[in-house]
Amino acid sequence: MNNRLPIADLAHCQGQTVTISGWLHNFRRLKKVSFLILRDVTGLAQVVLTDEALVETIAPLNRESVLQITAEVAAVEQAPNGIELHNPTIEILSEATEIPPFDMFRPTLEAQLPTILDKAVLSLRHPQHKARWQIAAAAMQGFRETLRNQAFTEIQTPKIVSTATESGANVFEIDYFGQSAYLAQSPQFYKQMMVGVFERVFEVGPVFRAEPHTTTRHLSQYTSLDAEMGFINNHYDVMKVLTEVIRGMMTTVQTHAQQAITELDCEIPQVPATIPAIHFTEAQELYFQETGNDERNEPDLSPEQERWLGAWAQSEHNSDFLFVTGYPMKKRPFYTHRDPSRPDYSNSFDLLFRGVELVTGGQRLHQHADYLTACKQWKVDVESISGYLAAFAHGMPPHGGFAIGLERFVAQLTGTANVRLTTLFPRDTKRLIP
Amino acid sequence: MNNRLPIADLAHCQGQTVTISGWLHNFRRLKKVSFLILRDVTGLAQVVLTDEALVETIAPLNRESVLQITAEVAAVEQAPNGIELHNPTIEILSEATEIPPFDMFRPTLEAQLPTILDKAVLSLRHPQHKARWQIAAAAMQGFRETLRNQAFTEIQTPKIVSTATESGANVFEIDYFGQSAYLAQSPQFYKQMMVGVFERVFEVGPVFRAEPHTTTRHLSQYTSLDAEMGFINNHYDVMKVLTEVIRGMMTTVQTHAQQAITELDCEIPQVPATIPAIHFTEAQELYFQETGNDERNEPDLSPEQERWLGAWAQSEHNSDFLFVTGYPMKKRPFYTHRDPSRPDYSNSFDLLFRGVELVTGGQRLHQHADYLTACKQWKVDVESISGYLAAFAHGMPPHGGFAIGLERFVAQLTGTANVRLTTLFPRDTKRLIP
Numbered sequence: 001m002n003n004r005l006p007i008a009d010l011a012h013c014q015g016q017t018v019t020i021s022g023w024l025h026n027f028r029r030l031k032k033v034s035f036l037i038l039r040d041v042t043g044l045a046q047v048v049l050t051d052e053a054l055v056e057t058i059a060p061l062n063r064e065s066v067l068q069i070t071a072e073v074a075a076v077e078q079a080p081n082g083i084e085l086h087n088p089t090i091e092i093l094s095e096a097t098e099i100p101p102f103d104m105f106r107p108t109l110e111a112q113l114p115t116i117l118d119k120a121v122l123s124l125r126h127p128q129h130k131a132r133w134q135i136a137a138a139a140m141q142g143f144r145e146t147l148r149n150q151a152f153t154e155i156q157t158p159k160i161v162s163t164a165t166e167s168g169a170n171v172f173e174i175d176y177f178g179q180s181a182y183l184a185q186s187p188q189f190y191k192q193m194m195v196g197v198f199e200r201v202f203e204v205g206p207v208f209r210a211e212p213h214t215t216t217r218h219l220s221q222y223t224s225l226d227a228e229m230g231f232i233n234n235h236y237d238v239m240k241v242l243t244e245v246i247r248g249m250m251t252t253v254q255t256h257a258q259q260a261i262t263e264l265d266c267e268i269p270q271v272p273a274t275i276p277a278i279h280f281t282e283a284q285e286l287y288f289q290e291t292g293n294d295e296r297n298e299p300d301l302s303p304e305q306e307r308w309l310g311a312w313a314q315s316e317h318n319s320d321f322l323f324v325t326g327y328p329m330k331k332r333p334f335y336t337h338r339d340p341s342r343p344d345y346s347n348s349f350d351l352l353f354r355g356v357e358l359v360t361g362g363q364r365l366h367q368h369a370d371y372l373t374a375c376k377q378w379k380v381d382v383e384s385i386s387g388y389l390a391a392f393a394h395g396m397p398p399h400g401g402f403a404i405g406l407e408r409f410v411a412q413l414t415g416t417a418n419v420r421l422t423t424l425f426p427r428d429t430k431r432l433i434p
Numbered sequence: 435m436n437n438r439l440p441i442a443d444l445a446h447c448q449g450q451t452v453t454i455s456g457w458l459h460n461f462r463r464l465k466k467v468s469f470l471i472l473r474d475v476t477g478l479a480q481v482v483l484t485d486e487a488l489v490e491t492i493a494p495l496n497r498e499s500v501l502q503i504t505a506e507v508a509a510v511e512q513a514p515n516g517i518e519l520h521n522p523t524i525e526i527l528s529e530a531t532e533i534p535p536f537d538m539f540r541p542t543l544e545a546q547l548p549t550i551l552d553k554a555v556l557s558l559r560h561p562q563h564k565a566r567w568q569i570a571a572a573a574m575q576g577f578r579e580t581l582r583n584q585a586f587t588e589i590q591t592p593k594i595v596s597t598a599t600e601s602g603a604n605v606f607e608i609d610y611f612g613q614s615a616y617l618a619q620s621p622q623f624y625k626q627m628m629v630g631v632f633e634r635v636f637e638v639g640p641v642f643r644a645e646p647h648t649t650t651r652h653l654s655q656y657t658s659l660d661a662e663m664g665f666i667n668n669h670y671d672v673m674k675v676l677t678e679v680i681r682g683m684m685t686t687v688q689t690h691a692q693q694a695i696t697e698l699d700c701e702i703p704q705v706p707a708t709i710p711a712i713h714f715t716e717a718q719e720l721y722f723q724e725t726g727n728d729e730r731n732e733p734d735l736s737p738e739q740e741r742w743l744g745a746w747a748q749s750e751h752n753s754d755f756l757f758v759t760g761y762p763m764k765k766r767p768f769y770t771h772r773d774p775s776r777p778d779y780s781n782s783f784d785l786l787f788r789g790v791e792l793v794t795g796g797q798r799l800h801q802h803a804d805y806l807t808a809c810k811q812w813k814v815d816v817e818s819i820s821g822y823l824a825a826f827a828h829g830m831p832p833h834g835g836f837a838i839g840l841e842r843f844v845a846q847l848t849g850t851a852n853v854r855l856t857t858l859f860p861r862d863t864k865r866l867i868p
Contacts, residue, residue: 004665021831023630023829024829040633041585041587041631041632041633041634062829064828064829065829066830066831075510083439093800093831093832094800094801094829094830094831094832095801095829096825096827096828096829097802097803098824098825098827100828104795119824120627121627121630121631121821121824121825121828122630122828124628124630124631125630125631128631130631133587133589133631133632134587136590137587137588137589139580140588141582141588144575144578148575151475153475153567153568153571153857154571154574154575155567155571155857156570156640156657156840156857156858157858158859158861158867159640159642160606160617160642160654160655160861161866162866162867163705172594172608172609172610173606173608174606174607174608174609174617175606175608176606176654176866177644177646177863177864181866181868183594183608190858190859193554193555193556193868194858196457196555196556196558196559197475197555197558197559197564197567198475198564198567199474199475200475205639205640206590206593206639206640208593208594210571210611212611220592220594220610221592221594223590231438231455242466255722297748303527320645330550342467366527366528367528367529368531369531386867387555387867387868388868390532390553390555390556390868391555392531393531393532394498394528394530394534394555394556395457395458395496395498395499395500395528395529395530396500396661397455397500397527397528398528406590408848423590424589424590424591424624424628425591425592425624427592427594429611432594432595432596432615433596433609433820433821434627434822434824
């Protein structure tokens with residue numbers, strides 16, 4: 001298979017005899033001529049069969065059988081992409097033994113979500129479904145490359161931990177050589193600890209949430225894009241790096257997943273040089289002034305407020321993105337750094353993308369004494385996190401970071417309603433296979 | 435901290451007043467002058483203190499306190515790197531509250547392994563310990579970039595699975611919403627399934643082995659660098675890609691972790707254009723002919739044989755690397771593809787690096803019927819892996835792949851005896867923290 005030509009390159013090979021291989025996407029048998037559509041990862045090719053014996057061999061094959069086809073490339077105006085393959089010889093590499101439960105050749109898969117997910121090995125082969133993950137892959141690449149260019153070091157941290165990271169709830173328990181352990185809900189503690197070593201770190205990896213609800217936005221395992229950096233003044237330094245990261249992700253998606261963008265017909269947003277930022281209290285006040293709905297005493301923004309703020313950022317700043325800064329301390333985790341000038345509020349932020357929260361981040365505490373105080377206040381057992389606190393006992397710089405959920409990022413970018421469709425093999429309360 | 439200068443850049447700033455920040459690596463108080471060594475991720479800087487009041491402020495600080503120093507850069511021949519900082523003003527960013535249990539400033543950490551691992555947040559700050567992971571980070575980058583350049587798509591697969599991947603032993607059990615599930619021992623099944631979607635895939639992620647033994651080569655969680663590719667003729671196509679991957683990893687380590695290589699004084703090997711390959715049976719025969727030890731009836735190579743073969747590849751082929759191909763079927767997993775011409779042997783390979791196995795790979799079965807036969811023979815319950823088998827029922831091309839253990843790769847490259855030192859926070863039978 002050394003001379004195998006990607007289907008996307010056929011257009012450059014008119015008049016030549018070439019060999020392509022891939023999956024039997026569709027087959028239409030007419031009276032005098034039959035059309036075979038072959039699919040590889042780069043595209044679709046139409047092959048014309050006129051030889052009756054060959055048609056008799058191919059016609060009984062199940063869709064998705066794997067074929068290798070040697071044929072002549074002909075320019076034919078009315079064919080898809082203006083290219084057709086003539087006079088084929090066909091080798092069957094692998095026969096599909098089952099009939100697909102849905103038509104792979106339709107522009108959109110017409111099947112119920114459970115069927116699509118049960119048959120992920122098949123549904124993900126559909127160009128539209130494959131495209132979502134191609135965007136995810138490009139996004140990961142953009143995330144890493146942007147951070148590496150800014151002197152961040154990639155880390156891999158333990159997924160088996162002795163204590164729940166974020167809270168005792170929603171954590172999976174595991175039997176670890178006879179003792180209880182847990183699956184990490186985030187690399188938060190470890191990425192902070194590693195700021196003491198590499199100053200700037202990032203991690204792309206699985207995190208686990210035993211989320212008991214079934215929603216379109218939650219998965220039991222998702223891919224978290226985490227970054228953490230030292231020697232900052234405050235959260236605004238983190239927001240600057242995040243802005244570059246989002247820009248890098250969008251650029252990489254644009255350049256490396258162009259086919260997927262076209263397939264999904266989605267619009268890649270412009271990232272402003274400076275993303276507009278509004279303080280939490282101003283956001284609440286603005287929303288009240290403009291809508292008359294008073295949510296100024298709420299400790300968090302409602303989804304409706306976020307949507308409204310997204311529209312406001314669009315009309316006021318021509319931006320798909322909006323930073324909301326300074327969330328109240330009481331809704332943030334114990335390691336959150338207070339705003340020194342307004343201690344009820346934090347040096348934290350959310351990044352809204354088209355009116356939905358996409359990223360959470362902020363400055364963390366860095367003084368050991370501040371951790372002891374916070375643990376007392378938040379009722380966190382210091383003994384249970386002594387390994388983490390040791391980092392601060394041994395000197396840590398002011399630092400902060402952020403985390404992006406890959407599946408949500410792709411869902412929002414592509415307008416996909418359910419994050420189960422922006423991962424490969426979703427895990428939820430009911431789903432453990434495939 | 436926007437004008438913070440990396441310590442490595444001091445050499446270019448002679449005569450200027452600059453601001454650096456980092457950790458108090460060492461402090462030596464002499465009669466008339468004191469020397470402060472500041473460490474950041476890029477290197478060490480010597481700061482000269484003559485002001486008595488300043489010395490009184492700094493002298494009581496614990497090592498590893500975080501400082502910001504503004505001072506004049508002076509070229510001083512006898513100083514480390516020929517650079518000294520004079521007339522400093524020092525701001526204490528964060529005071530270390532604990533005294534390090536070992537001397538961070540010695541060229542090598544003088545402490546027992548358990549102490550080093552217990553205090554990973556501190557020991558990893560030591561230049562030599564940090565260096566190992568810097569090589570790991572560069573290796574991951576080289577792995578990904580080489581594969582992306584060869585049209586591989588990055589995937590992220592489930593770490594919570596319904597059945598043990600490789601075998602029923604050595605698997606961690608988890609309580610998944612009241613039912614039993616397991617931590618994935620490898621992404622093997624998923625990367626194969628994804629060949630049906632993206633043709634060529636790779637994954638960098640954690641895998642979990644409930645390895646009951648305590649050895650210097652096993653971890654309960656390690657980072658697996660996995661690749662799988664479709665439309666191959668046989669395992670030799672996989673070996674070609676692997677050769678490029680190893681070359682890419684070595685090149686990236688060389689270019690992106692130069693400081694770490696120097697720190698560890700390790701030699702990055704040349705990867706030959708074609709890595710020499712020897713069939714398993716020939717390797718056994720050669721070993722017997724040359725040493726007189728008869729292990730020709732063994733189903734696997736012994737560590738002693740691997741060492742001998744490594745030396746042989748070095749002297750005979752001037753290569754640090756050697757492929758051993760065609761291992762007996764009986765020692766390989768059920769999805770292994772037989773050698774069509776010698777059915778007792780497989781289309782598989784190991785890559786030896788300096789006489790130790792570094793990579794395992796090979797061609798897999800791709801016909802659905804062959805899986806059914808293999809499952810019967812290997813006594814694998816087809817029902818328990820129905821999600822995996824569905825991929826083959828729906829048509830899969832000939833394919834194969836390989837997996838590299840990141841920690842072992844770094845250990846062998848750097849001559850580190852224990853893989854616990856080539857990961858950040860090792861997990862073993864006894865170690866769950868930090």
